[in-house]
């Protein structure tokens with residue numbers, strides 16, 4: 346990625362983005378980078394003030410830099426009337442979190458639809474970028490039609506997002522594809538114009554329902570791939586095969602591909618867990634059971650506790666022990682903790698009697714805030730947030746690795762041996778070559794590979 350260079354000059358549109366999260370902000374900033382005038386609107390005043398001062402409220406490589414580079418074409422506001430009234434295109438990028446029953450909570454999307462209907466003053470295209478169940482675009486259209494205050498035409502189009510957190514800016518500027526789900530040519534043309542600057546990206550035009558389905562089918566397939574390789578890894582442990590070798594051998598087959606074949610302690614994040622459950626819910630609503638996705642969800646739930654179960658081999662329980670946890674976020678390169686395995690494991694360790702020392706280069710603050718909201722005093726008192734990996738490992742009896750941050754991958758056996766009481770490492774991300782630990786005195790267990798030491 347070269348952020349200094351605009352991708353291609355473009356016929357500038359007035360674009361508004363509702364929601365400045367990972368998707369909304371990256372889309373807004375990248376659209377401004379290709380020459381459009383972009384207004385980003387959010388209900389969170391704190392976030393808007395941060396962005397006005399040139400700071401990104403989320404951590405994504407290159408995002409803040411690109412935001413400041415294009416600041417003359419970017420406006421940040423909490424004023425919905427101002428944001429929507431003159432827009433040619435309005436992208437909805439608000440959250441669609443999981444409800445208790447597994448279905449998607451669409452209240453944020455519907456509330457934006459109403460705000461748009463109350464404030465637009467000219468014809469425009471409303472584009473649903475949030476991940477939404479099939480048929481939601483129709484509902485958004487109905488809400489807007491019934492709530493419109495002015496005599497204007499508002500078209501609704503689907504344009505799901507495929508970026509990955511940790512590489513969001515690169516994924517937006519150089520997307521694998523742009524899916525446009527439309528019911529008329531006008532919407533297609535405006536969206537093509539909006540994406541004109543993203544010159545090398547293939548555009549796939551479908552109807553709205555297919556576009557909505559492409560997003561779920563893609564995400565759920567990736568989740569399925571992860572759960573599949575994790576099950577194969579679990580079996581590898583039982584029969585003495587090595588998952589890294591197995592995955593490598595599989596990946597040479599073009600029909601399989603070599604991505605998403607990394608075994609570990611399961612997927613987390615804001616998308617796979619909720620999108621698998623939402624599609625499963627949607628299928629059952631239509632009296633259909635999508636068995637493969639159900640299995641992917643179940644495998645992932647079990648996989649999160651894999652390291653905790655492994656620890657039983659070394660200690661009957663964690664009573665009186667000091668435990669090191671390296672990595673809290675659901676993957677490296679992001680500050681996002683949503684559905685991260687650390688969230689369920691750290692309380693489990695404390696309940697089991699341990700004092701837990703945790704380290705993460707970006708996620709500790711968010712983790713602490715979330716824990717202060719959710720945990721009781723005893724849990725909170727038994728977790729210590731460390732500034733360095735060395736101080737985290739110092740005097741500990743076992744180490745759990747939940748996120749393969751580069752700083753973690755750079756550690757050597759000596760780093761563990763010289764600091765820990767007993768150098769037992771349980772690695773949920775297969776961060777090291779097995780040979781690294783042979784003959785070093787470290788006990789090293791990972792996922793789907795043999796135990797060293």
Ligand code: NAD
Nearest residue numbers: 364365366367368386387388389439440441475476506510
């Ligand atoms: P997020 O939670 O990071 O951000 C959502 C933002 O919307 C928040 O800042 C919130 O304050 C704002 N918001 C809520 N109501 C609003 C309103 N009425 N007007 C304006 N702003 C409002 O969410 P996200 O992770 O960016 O995800 C957004 C959507 O994109 C979800 O549907 C998600 O499934 C989908 N998606 C996410 C990713 C990802 O990696 N995060 C990737 C692809 C698709």
